[in-house]
Amino acid sequence: MGGTVLLTFEVIAEALRERIRSGGLRPGDALPTQAVLMAEFGASSLSVQKAMTLLKRDGYAISHPGKGAFVAQSDVDTAEDPGSPDAENVPVVGTTARVEALELALAEALDQFTALRARVEALEAGGT
Template identity: 85%
Template sequence: MLLTFEVIAEALRERIGSGGLKPGDALPTQAILMGEFGASSLSVQKAMALLKRDGYAISRPGKGAFVAQPDIDTDEDPGSLDGGNAPVGGTAARVEALELALAETLDQLTALRARVEALEVGVTERDR
């Protein structure tokens, strides 16, 4: 059984694969997706992060999320693509996804460091 964010991501992938959403088209807003799927904002955000990670979408700050442009210079033979089911993401979408993952990892490390420092302070105070 798919989680809500996976259902949203899969529905958008299908729309992209079928041509309902074409490269450069704006993806539905968070509010629209929340209403359409009865989902929380977190579920929609996770779905968009998944689409960006997989190269289906790219963000334009202040403008929203858009269907990614396909790579022009892929390593694969164009004839080997499976009829529109392959990610359409370009290099920019992959770079953005990696930057997002790196930022999330740095946030997690910062939070972990703060917890460790708090524990160390607690141990030091108890030793007195």
């Protein structure tokens, strides 16, 4: 990467992306657990969580609450002609995972906004 030093969570995310690209992890496969990744990379739980957030944001992974994280399904099959000039420009995984990640981020932002609005209203009610 041209002399750029990657942070631990970036190293973990890139290693998992490479496993997905190489076929070591296929769509629908469970991703390694947090404990497994912590042991494998000698990383903190926060680093593993940040790596998983990157994978979800980029559409490589999806979460199933109570079940874990899984490799996202691909919308396209580049295996038919991996040598084609367009193969590099085709997303590795589908838009469904990206939409899901954006929906989760939006829901979190809405929750934060709602909490902030309630605090402001409480302050205004107490100040008048």
